[in-house]
Amino acid sequence: MTNLLVGLNDPQREAVTTIDGPVLTLAGPGSGKTRALTHRIAYLIQECGIAPWNILAVTFTNKAAKEMRNRLLTMLSENQVYYVSVGTFHSLCARWLRREIEVLGYYDTNFVIYDTNEQQTIVKKALREMDLDEKRWRPNAMHRVISNAKNEMITPDKLPVRTYQEEIAARVYEQYQKLMQQNNAMDFDDLLLITHLLFQSQPEVLAKYREQYQYVMVDEFQDTNMVQYQLVQMLAGKHGNIFSVGDIDQGIYSWRGADYRNVLNFQKDYPTHKLIRLSQNYRSTDTIVNAAKHIISKNTQRIENELFTERGLGHKIKQVEKYDAEEEADYVVSEVRRLNDEENIPAGDVAVMYRTNAQSRLLEEAFIRQSMPYLLLRGIKFYERKEIKDLLAYLRVLHNPADSLSLSRIINVPARGIGAKTISKLDRWAFSQNLSPLKAILRLGVELNLQNHPFSTRSKRVLTGFGQLLDRLFVAKENLSLPDFFDFLVARSNYKEFTKDGSEEGEERWENLLELRRSMTSFGPTSAVEVLGEFLENVALVADADMLTEENSATALLTLHTAKGLEFPVVFIVGMEDGLFPHSRSAEDSERMEEERRLAYVGVTRAKDRLYLTRAFRRQRGYSGFYEPSEASRFLSDLPPELVDGGRRSPRKSSTISRPKNKSTRWGSTKKSATPTKTTVSYKIGEKVTHAKFGKGTVISTKIDRGEEYVQVAFEGQGIKTLAVSFAKLERS
DNA sequence: AATGTGTTCTTTTTT
């Protein structure tokens, strides 16, 4: 027996050694699928003599790809690992397109990837060009329609136009695509869609990749969408050596076009497939595995795969209920500290997970208040900073001169006297000359006695000045390494002194830019022109989870979605409240409710040793600043009492509902108020009341502020009013 | 052209 098979259980071994034909591996959480995948790759290379470049492995995140590579390095030589294609669908597609796209004729190899914000801007531009009112046609909604269409491979002309709404949407979609192409830009969906189109329309290109990828492996199959599935099918065409790994119970991205039914489709499309079940969980204690099973067992859309573990019972799940969300956050942080102090569990072993990003704020504040280290996994935040976006816009324009969106971002940053007027003149003139705005600027500088331009002497001067800057930068990118090019760029554009203005914030901005520069150093001395595309692609496709590193010593704060594929010794899931988790937006639809349940399943199974489920009795939601009472999440009641410690199940102590202590500052001091300070609300949401002036109404929220109770009441025909209970003469009715 | 003011919208999850 080869040592690649040592330490694997039977189904894992089967997964590793079944190399020919389609295989579907149902892998429960923590069942060692990454292990199976990596060993399989090593086995293919070492035992079966398959060349590394004949292997394609698709992961869900870049982090997973990196991890896979690292694990492979323990079994294979660096050279072998280098030639295996490992990546996410998006990054692999980007790479293929970079190489092949020019045959399509309407994109060039230097295309850039637009992020969500830029996609939004393009939608708005499309609306504006079509003279449609942004108020009436929500860019957000339009964008959703477009993205959904793309996920189902529907082109603008195929979009159903049964209603006026749909007709507009189809036209906006068409215009959107046109603008994207004009800018030589793609959105995330395009990366997949256009690759699909490329393979479909260029048989020789597809043949080449088919030939190359003799063995195709796809992880997280339950979260593939239609395009991704078809890409896999195309690539694996003849040989059908597809190894797919999935778990329907962990499908949590349907709202993004993913369809867990692809696992079932796989079974249908490849009737000869071998089915392997990885059911032994090596990650979590029996208690945690059991809890997870109780939660997921309520779902109807499943494939049976009975999970088990031999790790023993371990700690009970700790259920904690606090007075409000602030207290909940404080509890989490103090418990992290206690675990650290008393049980020797490093803070970096702990993760705090939540349903919505908005919940991170209170947690952050609590960590800061108690000066405990934390790591917020919302990676893009770095790239959302103005100075970073500006610099990236420069790089993108220099990489892809067609990118007029980025050009408009930097054309007057730092300020060089090119205002809105000049810009719109430029756009119109460029259009009339059939030039891109950037080309138009450059032309203005070259043809000195150009007559037919609309600019004032001053405007022309600043524009040509900007053109000269760009010219110099274009030359520099050929000759300098990426970091050196960065230095040249910030110096020549005056961006350095613009942003580093002596203020404290300026210093911070500059630090951020240096951080950006640091991320360039890994590209070595190769000239910027060679690596700029790859650099920008990396930036565009980073995922939140990619930030998390092995040696991280701070507690991770992340959404349940981001937590997918990760594991931690200790996990807190906060906000276990109906309406929040499961989210109210999923309440009406049983399909979506099942997905919430899967999300809970994913969250719970991230924990190795200890799991905390916390909730608050009241929490501020929405923008009103009003507290709303909340009910326990239905997922909590799915847990059998013997697995749980604390919460409502344990014999109730008188102080289960803790009252805020030392919170007089927040709710006003008792010194000043003449009336007794109220701490609890007397009205309930939904209660019917009558007001002398406004008539009948329904209480929709309540809050206490400075010892005074306020209610929001929806009055029939009068709208919503906020009333102070002690003043308004409200009668219960 | 830069700065200030007001209005409106937003919160589900993300490559």
Added chain:
DNA sequence: AGAACACATT
């Protein structure tokens, strides 16, 4: 409550 954006003022 805060961001983003449109519009107005200096």
